[in-house]
Amino acid sequence: MTDTASSPIAVSPREERVGFLLIFLSALMWSFGGAIARFIEAGDSWTVVFWRSVWAAAFLVCFMIWRDGWHGTVKLFRGMGLPGLAVAFCFATASTCFVVALAYTTVANILLMQAGVPLLAALFA
Secondary structure, eight states, X not given: OOOOSOOOOOOOHHHHHHHHHHHHHHHHHHHTHHHHHHHOOOSSHHHHHHHHHHHHHHHHHHHHHHHHHHHHHHHHHHHTHXXXXXXXXXXXXXXXXXXXXXXXXXXXXXXXXHHHHHHHHHHHO
16 A cells, blocks of 8 residues: 655745744634625625625735746646646635525524535545
């Protein structure tokens, strides 16, 4: 049987702290998503989905251009292939379903269902 686990990468303590901080901040920002969406005064959830998608795409592209330059960003988009498109489609679907679900139930119900997804994935594996 082959070992598919990747070998650990040696990182400096500073890089480890930065990585920890980034993970912590991303979890913190995701946790406020439902509460922030409740405060948005929009006509319907599809308007929120549209503007959320526009700003997310703009931020992502600007960050990638800042990090990799224009040519590096184009190269990354061209190189992502079908797996990258599948991930983008799944993320867009999940984000859309999250925002639309806020119109039908409470934030607590949505987050409880989201918290159960890893358990379901483990059971199906």
